[in-house]
Amino acid sequence: MAEEAPGGSMTEPTLIRLCIFVYMGSWVLYLLHVAFRKKAMGLAGDVAVLAGLVLQTLSIGVRWMESHRMGIGHAPLSNLYESMVFFAWTIALIYLIFARKFQNRLLGAFVMPLVFLALASTSLMNPEIQPLVPALQSNWLTAHVITCFLGYAAFAVAFSLSLLYLLKSRGGEGAEGFLQARLPPADLLDEYSYRIIAVGFPMLTLGIITGAAWANEAWGTYWSWDPKETWSLIVWLIYAAYLHARLARGWQGRRAAWLSIIGFAATLFCYLGVNLFLSGLHSYATG
């Protein structure tokens, strides 16, 4: 209680650090599960992800309450630190929902590093709770961030599935390496990757639309070809091409998997690269 920093809570970054270890633990459990083919370890991995998710939800809640205590209350979705924490949270959430359907824990061994690396990267960022500048004081903020990141997280899981597909299909039908023997059939990986993109795409669309509605309210223009806007459109176009290629031209397998991988690379650039390398309206670059 003694070390209450003037800028914000000390509890929340500590909790987040704890989450990193829980998620890493789940990853190790998944790896052990894959290596020794013990069902219990896969189950323990699921439990660890759930524990991490609960803990992380708690820490997000703590941060939210803390901002209210400081008199600048707002949903913790406003700067790079907060968005990165939320990104990790959505990936873990989407993975967990999906893991119930997808009875193979090798996916967890591929997705969990995305989660704890995203969280670990927040140690490079400023965790201070900052008041909202006028442009961010809008009800659109929450809707925009949540829909965008649900889309991003869906693409992240689809990306992992596409990687697994490429692994599985490497060396043709008969090839059975260590990992290949532990993976579900290739066409199932392909199908599930598509299904997740089919959920992520409308989410991204909603994210772009809420962003446009917000820009229209703040600046009187719903589209200004700002680099962030443009990159979200690029991501959207790639997945639109993916869906058309798949639904109307029957693209499956390797070509579809590569498009999904390129799509996720563009997604990451849209989220992080634009802020690091290009300049624009999304102000959390310096966070």
Place this chain on the structure above:
Amino acid sequence: MNINTLYDRLLSVRLTIFLCILLAIVSVVGTVIPQNLTAEQYGNLYGQGGARLVTGLGLSDLYHSVGFVLLLCLLAANLVACTSKRLPGTWRSLRRDASPPSDTAFENWKCREAFVCSANVEEMEERLEGVVAKAFGKRPKRKTVESRGQVLLVEKNRYARLGPYVAHVSLLTILLGTLWGAVQGFKGGLQLAEGEASSEAWLRTGAQRVPLGFQIRCDRFVFEQYPNGTPKEYRSEVTLSEVGGEKIKSGTIRVNHPLTYRGIAFYQSTYGSLPELNLRVRDREGGSESMVTTRLNAPFLLPGSQGERAMVVSFQENLRIPEEMARITSFSKRSLGPAAQIVVFDDKGFGEPFWVFRDHPDMGKKAERPHKFVMEDVRLMSYTGLQVVKDPGAPLVWIGCTFLVIGFLMALLMDHEIVWVAGEVAAENEYRVRVVGRAVRHPGIYAARFDRQKFRLRRGLSPWLKKPLGDL
């Protein structure tokens, strides 16, 4: 290539995919090359040759260049062609029930199951409809098939087939709304000092003014900060009135909270300070002298002249002399205090600008001019910068956006399901129920749902069930 093959190309989904990828790649270029800089700024970035290349290829305003707009038009044409070609057929098939299954459908479809029941035929034929309705959550239709007689049909989400059309028409609506806004609307700006009013806005492109049809006055501008110095609020308190007439209403404009009146919206955009200068102007010949209060870029009449005009074209709060200049001039000080650059226009509207200094009234070549300017006083007035937008296309854009999402949900997360159920007498006191199902767009995803459906059907049939034929 003749017209027909050209039209076929336009119809192809291959073109759609190609255009999506091409637009994505071209769009990347516009985020790497900064947009809408001056020739000088491009010169600093890429050198003279590079700058010429960038502006020559239209890369300095890529998203409004002819090539990019043409790509968008091609995509729109592709959407129109695809929609108009395929919609009528889809529409017709929507109005009919699914066409009867082929003779071999019950043995061939990937999703199929059969149950053997022991009950008399009349009872089963009576009950089957109710059992199916319960299992599939929808009352089946009775159909007659030549080879089998009566069969039952359950169709679900038939209208999901319209999803792609809804999405594509929505996309066209958005493009149309954007176009309509660009043609019928305007985007401009307005700077108002406290107490100042205007009935016109400056267009963002070119030095053109557009009348608002009413007057807007800035009563007060407020800038608040958090204790740590970050901005908390920018607020303009304004009053709208008829031009030279009665007051309409008062309002406030904040970031994220625009004020809209008669289709024109005002957004809080910037703020700053503008100089207001008090100039004493003396006509050297006539000897008359008068005071003028003026702002930047606001022409004023010179006293004692026949309509001769002057204007303050620039202002520096504290004009600094560059070091090289200071060495060759006799100024002992390097900073000269407030300075205004003034132009006196000749009858053709030209004139050479000269500087007037508040703290050095006699500096510069004064004697040659017919008028002497003395800056008595300068006051910095805080002003608010408003974005002024009229966009009649925006409602179309938002309608398009709403239906775009609905269309995607229909196309991607719903599917047209067709289930056929047939009952047949297999042996004496043995009644066989066969069920097959498929989904039009995502057969792979449907398989799992069919498993659940057939499980429910089995439960419904359980009072009469002998043994399942297939494995459950």
